[in-house]
Amino acid sequence: MAMLGIQNDSSLQEAQQKFSDGLSSMLTLTTEIGDIIRMDTVVxxxxxxxxxxxxxxxxxxxxxxxxxxxxxxxxxxxxxxxxxxxxxxxxxxxxxxxxxxxxxxxxxxxxNLLTVIKGVNVYRRGQKQDVVLDYLPPTFSEFKKTFGDDFKQFHQLLSPVMLSTLQNGKIVRSLAGVPDKGPVLFVGYHQLMAMEVSSLVEGFLREKKAVVRTLAHEAFFVGNLGTLREELSLFDVVSMYGAVPVNPINTYKLFERSEFVLLYPGGVREALHRKGEGYQCFWPDKPEFVRMATRFGVTIVPFGCVGEDDFLEVVVDYNVQKNIPYLRDWIKTFNEDLPTIRETVIGEDGNQAVHLPAVLPRVPGRLYFLFGKPIETKGVENLMRDSKQANELYLHTKSEVEKMISYLKRKREEDPYRSIVSRTLYQATWGASAQVPTFEP
Incomplete structure (x- = not known):
């Protein structure tokens, strides 16, 4: 209390004098405290x-x-x-x-209290929770803090290149080939550790002014991660930017509201793949999303993404961890607390065990996205009843994703700014906010 009157710009001598005077004036009041605050009242x-x-x-x-x-x-x-x-x-x-x-x-x-409430998923419009209907899009200040502060350095390292395909088949460096209105379903390859999702979400917010609602694994919303969830973390950011648990009901509601929806058919199996499995699509045999997309006339946009091998290398994968007693027990205990997503899928593609592979960082390269030509499902309602045609569309979508991955892996070799050194020199010359060039599509 004696220091309240001291200004920050005061000299040391002035501060000492003001502190001494303030303390002296307070000490004269101590003899009167006993009369003001009686002991029996305190008790x-x-x-x-x-x-x-x-x-x-x-x-x-x-x-x-x-x-x-x-x-x-x-x-x-x-x-x-x-x-x-x-x-x-x-x-x-x-x-x-x-x-x-x-x-x-x-x-x-x-x-910001509202930011915390949204991130923790406790905002309600009604008596019961509805992760689709209760969602509030991020404000400009939230966007600025997330991508201008928290993820800024990460995205500078990734330096993502966003490409899309126009109706005439031409590939351009923008999202011009992506529909402006929903419902749209983006279907693609899940990179190692899901490192591409934040760049994709940011790209759509900046260029399309649209939130992409990610169909995410239940581990982001429930599970034995109490210690990690006690701090504002990636879990809260995922919810704040529109992610919902992946299940048919949420997918149905998102299509009904004409949202932009992001789906990774490969799920955890792709995002936490084993050594030597980079850029392999682990999609289940059943066309999980085609019939529902057809019902709402959803435009399906397949996309490819490469760059994980320029940033991370798996050194201890699930095949090794499941043979280590302590890690095996931890993985088993953690996954027992999670709802089963693909209990009907038999074989490797149904193995969705959530774990944490040991990885080593590499000299950062670059992240590349390519969104393919939109596939219209409006007017082809017969796909809902014809399983053969539905499966053909499903396999066609997967084939398009694999073609775009191959295209990006080949074309990135022509990028003079794939190396972080060349990108750093370019931005040092033209400014940190300058868009770094890439290969000619």
């Missing part, structure tokens, strides 16, 4: 507080309401463990720790 208030706390604690276990517990870590009060106690006692509680924030959390300049 009575402490007993009242103790009784009220006991009353509340005895009823915490019965609270059924959904609770979001926000905990700051940078304050002058002694840690009491109250957050951990409440988290254990409240049945339906989510917690987020803010280690570097003060005790006036809601008043911090860089804290």
């Amino acid at each position: 009575w208030k402490l007993k009242l507080l103790k009784t009220a706390a006991a009353y509340a604690n005895s009823r915490l276990h019965a609270v059924q309401a959904e609770v979001l517990l926000l905990v700051s870590g940078n304050h002058n009060l002694a840690p009491s463990g109250e957050a951990d106690r409440l988290f254990k006692m409240l049945k339906n509680c989510k917690v987020r720790y803010f280690r570097n924030q003060g005790h006036s959390l809601l008043m911090e300049y860089d804290f």
Whole structure:
């Protein structure tokens, strides 16, 4: 309190003098404190507080309401463990720790309560949760913080190249070949560790001003990741930018609302593939998405993406981890808590065990996207009843994805700026915001 009147630009001598004067004036009041605050009053208030706390604690276990517990870590009060106690006692509680924030959390300049609520998936329009209907698109400030601050360096390393195919078959460096309105289903290859998703989402927000709703694995929404979920992290970012658990009901609702939807038929099997399996499509045999897309007249846009081998290399994959007792038990325990997505799929493509492969970073190359020519399903409702035609469209889509992957792998060899060194020199010359050129499509 004695330091409140000291200005930041004061000299050391001025600050010492003001502090001394302030402290002296406060000390003269100490003799009057006993008359202002009587001891019997203090004791009575402490007993009242103790009784009220006991009353509340005895009823915490019965609270059924959904609770979001926000905990700051940078304050002058002694840690009491109250957050951990409440988290254990409240049945339906989510917690987020803010280690570097003060005790006036809601008043911090860089804290946005709505952003946290959206990321934790507790925003509701009605009595029951609906991850599709309850979604609120990111604001400009949220977009700026995510892709201008949090993911800025990551995307500078990736330096993504976005290509699309026009109706006449010409490939251009933009998203001009992608429809402007939904419903659109983007179907493609899932790169190692799903490293391409954030670049794809950012590209559509910047150029199309559209949110791509990703059909994501349940691990992003439930599972034994409590410790990781206690901080604002990738899990919250995934939800904030429109991802929903992949299942038929959510897919149906998204198509019904004419959304841009992103689907990876290969799922976890592609994103966490084994050594030597890069750029292989592990799609199930059944045409999972074709019939539903046909029902709503969805435009299917196949796309290819390459670049994972320029950034990461798998050194310990699932085939090794499942033979290590500790890791095998951890993988088994973790996956038991997750809903089964492809229980009817037999064989390798149905093996969706979530794990964390050990990878080594490589000298960053570049990430490339190519969106193919849109496939219209409007007016071909017969695909809903003809399994043979539905399967043909499914295999055609997969073939297009594989062709685009081959095209990008071949053409990137012609990119003079594939190396991070050449890109850095280019941006040092033309500015950090300059678009780095690439190969001629």
